[in-house]
Amino acid sequence: MADEVKLYGFPGSPYVSRVTTALNLKGIKYEFVAEDLSNKSADLLKYNPVHKKVPVLVHNGKPISESLVIVEYIDDAWKGVPILPQDTYEKAQARFWAKFIDDKCTPAIFKAITNHGEEQAVAEAQEQLQFLENELNVKGKKFFGGDNINLVDIAATFIAYWLGAAEEALGIKVLSKDKFPKITEWCGNYINCQVVKDDLVPREAIVAFFRKRFGNA
């Protein structure tokens, strides 16, 4: 049986975007199964009974859930462009930063968004972003992965594309260029990578989403 790969998701999800980027990096052909989150398919509930969420990757009938777990699986299961560093210590550092983005950074940013740019929430988000700014500064890197994107860049997809759209929708500023010159530059570089660009939904759609969901009445 030739490799059958399906990805359950919806196009506007930054978590799904992580997986499509990884699949594109490895040149993997897959079928995208669009989910309506207000009416989840029987398949989704069968493949991810614990969280009932997207993305879910199904490889030859076997499901994997949780976007960063999926991305690491893709790196383990397929040869080609490496998504994690080869060096053991660098690999651990990549996992550390990806986890930091997931556990600390993105939630703080999201809180700043849902609180409509309230001062304290923005300050806390910027405190977390500063760690990422330093990380890019210290290494003098184009990407968190160096010359090429890696797990950390992929983990930070929300920051690269969704954050800017949210800022525009709500008239708030979290990732200012003067405070975060390196990250700002990184955002532009990241979303211009073909493997990322190919599956990004139009910015206006995301702006509209944030406006509708969190905008003032």
Place this chain on the structure above:
Amino acid sequence: MADEVKLYGLDGSPFVCRVKIALNLKKIDYKFVVEDLRNKSADLLKYNPVHKKIPVLLHSGKPISESLVIIEYMDDAWKGAPLLPKDPYEKAQARFWAKFVDDKCIPIVFKAIVSHGEEKDLAEAHEQLQFLENQLNEGKKFFGGDDINLVDISATFIAYWVGAAEEALGLKLVSKDKYPKLTEWCDNYINCQAVKDGLPPREILLGFFKMWFATPNSFVYNEFLNKSS
């Protein structure tokens, strides 16, 4: 300084304990550096500036933080007893379940303990624990099969800390009739030599929980709530 290994931590922390167990499984000699969380060492702040938490593993002068990241690092860096499955799919499943234990299971179990078994918290905790019970229903002695792996290690808090909290609190979370497999797993797990050698004495945990429940706004309580993962 070849292969010098140091572990920064505290005996009462289940997250530090995870790393101790992994070090025992790999038979790695290490130096344990005890941290006072009210007065963190300059070293700890240098080695973990992002979270300022324990555990931190230092290998030949290079620091790694976050207990599950540390354990994966150890499996990559040292031969010996495997901590993760070799097969990519099984490895992904192990990572999924370890993440589930960390992100969903432990927080809600902890919340139920802290709220002294408040009904809603208990119900949510039971829902998450049931997933773990079901995972063991496949006739497995451990989540890792015949031997312990990353998932078992991630659930150390459930195997040992919960029992101590239950006794201190007079509350039952993981009852034998509701969770026969999980209860059996707890016994098997804490009797593994590598685990036994890494666990703090139960009396210490009992004392800690009793004191803690008596003074819910104490420093240690809050520090634990902002636990290192």
